[in-house]
Amino acid sequence: MLNVVLITALGDEWRLSGTDQESEVLAPYGMLETLKPEVTRSDLQVPGGAGVLPGARRFGPISTVLEFYLKAREGEDLEDTHRRFRQGWAAATWSNPCVISIESDNPLSPLTFELVVDGVLPGVSVDMRRRSAATLSVPVLCADGVAKSSVMTGTEKVTVTNHGDVNVWPKIRYQGAGGVVTNPSGAKFTLPRAAEETIIDLNPRVLRLDGAFPENVPPGDTGVWVLPAGAQLEWTLGVADPWS
Structure with missing residues (x-):
C-alpha cells in the first residue's frame, strides 16, 4: 500500500501517487527514490586486526531535486495550477514547510518529510496558458534528513x-x-x-x-x-x- 500526498505551504494538497484523473500534480516514475539522506557511520578500526567496530549511523540532510508532472484540469489551461504550485513552494519556510506525507506498510505511517526550496525555483520556459501539461523541477532541502511520525x-x-x-x-x-x-x-x-x-x-x-x-x-x-x-x-x- 502506498499513498503519497504533497501539502504545500499554502495548504494545497495533491496526491502524487494518484492518476491524472485524480490529481493535477503527480510524481513521475522514480522521482521519490531520491528522498533519502546521506548516511555515515562512526566506525572504529580494530586495533591490530582487520575490519572495524561498527558505529552508530548518522543521517545528513536530504538535498535533491524533485520533478513534478503538472496537468491542467479538464477544459482549463495549465496556468492556474502552475502558478498555485510555484507559489506554494515559494512560500515554504522552516516554520511552515511543504510536506510530503507517506502512507505505506510502515507501522508508523503516516510519515512526513518537511521540505523547503533549496535556493530558488527555476525560471518558466513558456506561457503556461499554451500548455495542458508540463514538468517542474524543484530543488528541495530536508534539514532533518528523516521522515517524522505524527506527534x-x-x-x-x-x-x-x-x-x-x-x-x-x-x-x-x-x-x-x-x-x-x-x-x-x-x-x-x-x-x-x-x-x-x-x-x-x-x-x-x-x-x-x-x-x-x-x-x-x-x-x-x-x-x-x-x-x-x-x-x-x-x-x-x-x-x-x-x-x-
Whole structure:
C-alpha cells in the first residue's frame, strides 16, 4: 500500500501517487527514490586486526531535486495550477514547510518529510496558458534528513519507546504552577510557574531553562519521564525509510 500526498505551504494538497484523473500534480516514475539522506557511520578500526567496530549511523540532510508532472484540469489551461504550485513552494519556510506525507506498510505511517526550496525555483520556459501539461523541477532541502511520525503525547508518567532511527528529544508543554520533572536518568528539574502555555524543548541545541537536563531516547531504547500536573510530554519518531 502506498499513498503519497504533497501539502504545500499554502495548504494545497495533491496526491502524487494518484492518476491524472485524480490529481493535477503527480510524481513521475522514480522521482521519490531520491528522498533519502546521506548516511555515515562512526566506525572504529580494530586495533591490530582487520575490519572495524561498527558505529552508530548518522543521517545528513536530504538535498535533491524533485520533478513534478503538472496537468491542467479538464477544459482549463495549465496556468492556474502552475502558478498555485510555484507559489506554494515559494512560500515554504522552516516554520511552515511543504510536506510530503507517506502512507505505506510502515507501522508508523503516516510519515512526513518537511521540505523547503533549496535556493530558488527555476525560471518558466513558456506561457503556461499554451500548455495542458508540463514538468517542474524543484530543488528541495530536508534539514532533518528523516521522515517524522505524527506527534505522540503523554501526561504524568510517560514511557517513550523509540522505534525510529534517530534520537528522540521530547518537548514539555505546560501552563500553570509547573513543578518537578524527573528524567529517565533520575535527574530532576523544576518547571517554573507559567501564566501562558509554554514549551520546553529538551534538545540541547535549543534548551533554554536553567537547571533543566537534556536527555534523549536512542533508537531501540526506552525512557520514562515523570511530569507534574498540567504538563504534557510531546515527541516524534524519525524514520530513514518511510516506504516499508
